[in-house]
Amino acid sequence: MIESRLLCSLVPEAMEYNGGIFAALDEDDEALAPDFIEACLDSGIPAKALPVSKALDLEPGLNPAIRAAVWVPDGSFDAFRVPLAFFAAARALGARIHAWNEVVGFERSGNRVIAARVLDRSVQPAAERRIAADYFVSATGAWAGIVGRLAGVAVDVTPAPGTMVALRGRMTDRVLSHLHPAGDGDIVVPQRGLIIVGTTERVTEDPESLLPPAEDIAFLRSRAAALVPAAASAEIHAAWCAARPLAGRAGNLDSGRSLSRDFVVVDHAERDGLGGLCTLVGGKATVLRAMAEKAADLVCRELGVEASCRSADFALPSWRDYYRELPSWAQ
């Protein structure tokens, strides 16, 4: 939650931080409320019981049959513009960002990675070139295993696709969740004129070109409708599927949920005897800044730089700045 709050101050223009409501739909779930609130408070999350009448007053679209409600700090954010704001800041500080360049291999000198070979698709025809660097961080999400193999190291990451469904109509201003043990289809998130219903989870080997299964779409709509009845008849705006990068290897195709959403920075010098490379594994969008901080700390240690990370200290420039500059090839 600390990172979520931090993002509100770093990238306020990409956040809808309006709070959230966990709602219980039956007696079993209602009985969970006291333990849920206590667990939140123990974790530093200021949850509080919300009278059902108050919850319905705040969110008239909620199912009037809910039996208990808990308010939590929560929100949604534009998952594309938040990283763009970080990219814009990095470039303002001197970084060069090679969009449309796919890593196709690494060069070694002894037991150290010294360069990446990339296929530059920003030129026609695409051309392979070499980018040398003192250190490489692989922050490649669900593709971390594939990129690791290019460097000759094994990276334990499990691509875990989940389906999301966007329904037309902003049926809530707050994030709504089932007060229920964590499972599939337990959250409804408002964004602009939509609600987005998430999610399911399975695991796969290949994170590319994923399409949403029809049964997932029907399931998610029904779970959303239990919280917000209007979702039952709302028009489907879009449905899609994308892979989370879970740290570790799932033992079978149904065991993705047993893997943690935590992140780790794998130092390949320490683990594999290959210097000049680390891999960020796991994590999720809300902790992207913290993930970068841990990786940057490792790079600083490697390069002998004594400085603390300052990425929590500055409001970022507008995400628009990332695109405002015409790339050199287009001028």
Added chain:
Amino acid sequence: VRLRIAKGTGGEFVEHEIEVGPTATVLDALEEIRGSRDKDLLYRHSCHHGSCGTCGALVNGAPRLMCIVRLAELGDGPILLEPLRRMARIGDLAVSPAPLFSAMPDAGYLCASEVAHRAPAEHPLLRLENCIECAICVSACPVERPFSGPAALAAADRDREERPDREEAALAFAARPEGVAACERRFECSRVCPQSVYPGRHIENLRKSLAARGASMGATKS
């Protein structure tokens, strides 16, 4: 379904015929083609639900977001896919939106929304602007002379609506020769906007305010 897709940066096209499900979108079809047949196919995409604004392209000649256009609505003929007009082409369907963003005013993005009245004044509800800055309106605009474009002018109008202290800056932006005076009132922008922002209406708002300002100044001079 058959797709005819612009390739490279010249006038070449490539055709693919693929099997897709009944609810598949144009973007789903591209994902299928890239995954199984042409891993070098270039196009932009991220959110897959019409939020990030990256997957604009000309679909059968009309600028649209490929992630929310279902193939079933496009009929039987080959579906023609080309890059958005007025953007800087990278290759195939991929463009850089730099021309759109370099025309944008220095305006904020997040605004307290029209639902703000439902919350206590000390904690207004927040809602992201409806405009996703996808360049669909810019691509559809028929104006050929130097023009800031519908997205930039709509942003300026929204900015002054939400922040009255920025009225002067917004009107100065709109009053430049490439501002509202360049708009030919064809309203293609409003017809194609996937978010129902109606940029044409915002341009008219600015035009009226500038006219009132001019009339007021004229009255003062006389």
